[in-house]
Amino acid sequence: MPLSNRHLLGLQGVPKEDIQLILDTASTFREVLERPIKRVPTLQGKTVVNLFYESSTRTRISFELAEKRLSADSINFAVSASSVSKGESFKDTIKNIEAMKVDMVVVRHSAAGTPLYLTKISDANIINAGDGIHEHPTQGLLDMYSIREKLRKIEGLKVCIVGDVAHSRVALSNIYGLKTMGAEVSVCGPSTMIPKNIEDLGVKVIYNIDEAIQENDVLNVLRIQLERKAREYFPSIREYAKYFGITEERLEKNGKDILILHPGPINRGVELSSGVADGLNQIILKQVTNGVAVRMAVLYLLGTLN
Amino acid sequence: MKIILKNVSLFHPVQKIDEKEIDILLTDGVISKIGKINPEEISGAKVFDLSNKHIVPGFFDMHVHLREPGREDEETVQSGCNAAANGGFTGIACMPNTEPAIDSAEVVSFIKKQSKDHLVDVEVIGAATLGRKGEYISPMAELYEAGVVGFSDDGVAIKTSGILKRAFEYSKMYNIPIIEHCEDETLSGGAMNEGLNSTMLGLPPIPSVAEELIVIRDILLAEYTGGKIHIAHLSTKKSVEMVREAKRKGISVTSEVTPHHFTLIDDSLKIYDTNFKMNPPLRTKADVDEILLGLKDGTIDCIASDHAPHSAEEKEAEFEHAPNGITGLETQVGLALTELYHKKIITLGQLIEKLSINPRKILNLPVPNFEVGQIANFTILDLTEIFTFDINRSKSKSKNSPFDKRLLTGKALGVINKSKMFYQDEFLNL
Numbered sequence: 164m165p166l167s168n169r170h171l172l173g174l175q176g177v178p179k180e181d182i183q184l185i186l187d188t189a190s191t192f193r194e195v196l197e198r199p200i201k202r203v204p205t206l207q208g209k210t211v212v213n214l215f216y217e218s219s220t221r222t223r224i225s226f227e228l229a230e231k232r233l234s235a236d237s238i239n240f241a242v243s244a245s246s247v248s249k250g251e252s253f254k255d256t257i258k259n260i261e262a263m264k265v266d267m268v269v270v271r272h273s274a275a276g277t278p279l280y281l282t283k284i285s286d287a288n289i290i291n292a293g294d295g296i297h298e299h300p301t302q303g304l305l306d307m308y309s310i311r312e313k314l315r316k317i318e319g320l321k322v323c324i325v326g327d328v329a330h331s332r333v334a335l336s337n338i339y340g341l342k343t344m345g346a347e348v349s350v351c352g353p354s355t356m357i358p359k360n361i362e363d364l365g366v367k368v369i370y371n372i373d374e375a376i377q378e379n380d381v382l383n384v385l386r387i388q389l390e391r392k393a394r395e396y397f398p399s400i401r402e403y404a405k406y407f408g409i410t411e412e413r414l415e416k417n418g419k420d421i422l423i424l425h426p427g428p429i430n431r432g433v434e435l436s437s438g439v440a441d442g443l444n445q446i447i448l449k450q451v452t453n454g455v456a457v458r459m460a461v462l463y464l465l466g467t468l469n
Numbered sequence: 470m471k472i473i474l475k476n477v478s479l480f481h482p483v484q485k486i487d488e489k490e491i492d493i494l495l496t497d498g499v500i501s502k503i504g505k506i507n508p509e510e511i512s513g514a515k516v517f518d519l520s521n522k523h524i525v526p527g528f529f530d531m532h533v534h535l536r537e538p539g540r541e542d543e544e545t546v547q548s549g550c551n552a553a554a555n556g557g558f559t560g561i562a563c564m565p566n567t568e569p570a571i572d573s574a575e576v577v578s579f580i581k582k583q584s585k586d587h588l589v590d591v592e593v594i595g596a597a598t599l600g601r602k603g604e605y606i607s608p609m610a611e612l613y614e615a616g617v618v619g620f621s622d623d624g625v626a627i628k629t630s631g632i633l634k635r636a637f638e639y640s641k642m643y644n645i646p647i648i649e650h651c652e653d654e655t656l657s658g659g660a661m662n663e664g665l666n667s668t669m670l671g672l673p674p675i676p677s678v679a680e681e682l683i684v685i686r687d688i689l690l691a692e693y694t695g696g697k698i699h700i701a702h703l704s705t706k707k708s709v710e711m712v713r714e715a716k717r718k719g720i721s722v723t724s725e726v727t728p729h730h731f732t733l734i735d736d737s738l739k740i741y742d743t744n745f746k747m748n749p750p751l752r753t754k755a756d757v758d759e760i761l762l763g764l765k766d767g768t769i770d771c772i773a774s775d776h777a778p779h780s781a782e783e784k785e786a787e788f789e790h791a792p793n794g795i796t797g798l799e800t801q802v803g804l805a806l807t808e809l810y811h812k813k814i815i816t817l818g819q820l821i822e823k824l825s826i827n828p829r830k831i832l833n834l835p836v837p838n839f840e841v842g843q844i845a846n847f848t849i850l851d852l853t854e855i856f857t858f859d860i861n862r863s864k865s866k867s868k869n870s871p872f873d874k875r876l877l878t879g880k881a882l883g884v885i886n887k888s889k890m891f892y893q894d895e896f897l898n899l
């Protein structure tokens with residue numbers, strides 16, 4: 164059964180069967196990644212453009228690797244932040260890329276809605292690699308894959324997304340995906356970092372991190388942005404770490420064997436203590452490996468649709 | 470030249486005229502007879518059969534952005550006036566956020582000169598502060614003498630309470646209003662209304678309270694100084710409630726709403742179409758409901774378009790980076806008739822008051838009367854014609870409208886003013 168949509172713009176509205184299919188396909192590719200020759204000819208002859216309007220080395224490398232493992236021809240197109248603000252140049256770039264007859268475009272952009280806009284002006288399959296503070300569907304998928312791999316299920320689990328939910332593209336994708344798969348989702352963070360009306364998505368809001376640890380099976384801990392603008396939302400890094408940071412003492416105190424995810428890169432000593440970041444509860448490096456497998460699955464399923 | 474408008478329904482809410490099958494004779498654009506006219510009696514008269522069409526006092530849009538001087542690629546005084554005539558307006562007031570801003574008599578005279586020969590009256594709103602920067606009040610006396618009818622820093626609110634207080638005090642000498650774009654910029658800076666939709670779309674939010682804080686600030690300062698405040702494009706439930714309460718207390722406050730704010734809500738943004746991006750942003754159903762109530766009970770005095778032309782290149786950007794604003798001169802009458810009159814929110818009389826009488830009163834301009842000897846200032850309406858708005862037939866230089874292909878009921882067929890007529894896509898000297 165093929166995917167029901169020829170683009171992956173977000174996890175909002177993606178049916179359970181599609182997510183299931185992507186996760187199952189990712190399992191197959193996960194095995195490929197364990198082989199001595201980690202390459203399959205599946206997307207030979209297909210051209211994928213990685214269009215990155217925002218530097219994100221990790222996500223780009225993960226996609227690039229996934230494309231190479233599937234034998235696709237991939238082109239990196241990085242655009243410096245300084246030229247982003249001009250709308251004109253954006254449209255010109257897209258038209259240029261369109262003229263090159265590419266099959267798929269993986270797009271990362273600081274502005275929400277850009278992947279949707281691309282679907283209107285390009286015939287290629289569009290994969291959203293993060294648009295503003297909207298969605299980052301492959302991250303949501305790899306988080307779900309990692310949870311399922313470790314805990315053997317998603318349905319019925321209680322998952323809490325911790326941190327700057329309001330300025331995260333990971334949070335929404337997790338919320339949509341996890342809820343579709345039958346998990347109970349909550350968010351926890353300083354109230355300035357919880358976006359308006361999030362409860363209306365069927366998400367519980369928790370302001371106390373100990374409560375979040377006690378109540379949940381999984382914590383997906385977001386990275387806190389440390390630059391000045393993000394800092395308007397909380398008084399100090401020290402205060403954030405003290406009241407929302409996950410430490411070994413905190414896990415111990417709540418007597419809880421809990422699974423911890425983090426999309427990386429980690430601010431050690433802020434959202435996670437070093438002990439937790441390297442500890443037994445986390446699967447952070449597994450997430451990185453799974454990221455490649457999940458992206459292979461998405462590229463493969465979309466690339467072989469027609 | 471003599472023309473006869475045959476079989477019109479003549480309607481004037483202030484003069485209490487509501488008559489059917491009337492003929493009007495115009496001689497060189499001046500009303501010379503109202504009643505039954507036998508065309509054979511008047512040799513050489515051009516006859517327009519307007520059976521089932523209404524003639525009402527010419528519409529006036531008190532909130533229009535002409536882009537001249539500065540961005541003539543987006544709109545000129547000429548193209549803006551053509552759009553106004555095409556949309557059923559015989560007069561407009563243009564906002565001062567041009568480049569340079571309208572903060573000197575020279576720019577006022579320039580705009581007046583550009584519009585002199587056009588059918589559409591162009592009134593000018595002067596900047597309230599120098600360069601609209603909010604630091605020093607503009608030369609209000611000089612601007613008044615040059616003919617401005619209001620002061621505004623539209624695009625932004627007057628920056629501080631201190632400068633606003635002085636602007637009220639100074640403008641009071643001339644009895645003309647401060648027209649305020651209500652937005653506390655320390656709270657706004659986003660791309661859409663704050664709520665579930667902004668959370669789901671991942672777009673930076675603008676809370677409704679950013680508008681409301683400035684509305685209440687302005688009302689309090691107007692009360693304190695005795696100045697006149699006109700709230701531009703109000704968009705939230707609380708704004709309507711505060712204006713209603715202020716009016717009840719007898720404070721000199723008036724207000725306007727745009728057609729998009731009584732027609733659309735922020736659900737429309739789900740496709741990230743930048744033609745739905747404006748400031749203030751589209752709000753929620755609860756806000757629209759209160760706006761409709763405000764239109765009905767008179768809290769909202771005027772309907773004004775906030776016509777804001779933008780080039781396609783600039784509008785075709787990422788949602789967050791695209792400029793705010795939409796064109797509105799040519800959809801305004803159709804939307805008001807469709808959404809307000811036909812849905813029985815307001816009567817035809819109220820509609821004409823909000824589109825013709827009240828804006829002129831607020832700006833101290835004479836209201837057109839239907840009397841022999843008066844220069845004809847008419848809008849010709851077909852209240853029931855159903856048509857699809859086609860942006861490609863717009864007279865504006867810019868095409869940034871969210872209402873392209875929208876089905877509307879009720880249309881402005883033409884206008885008459887300054888001894889000129891615009892009818893069936895043609896200008897005619899009378």
Ligand SMILES: [Zn+2]
Binds near residue numbers: 625702
């Ligand atoms: Zn404004």
Ligand SMILES: [Zn+2]
Binds near residue numbers: 532
């Ligand atoms: Zn405006």
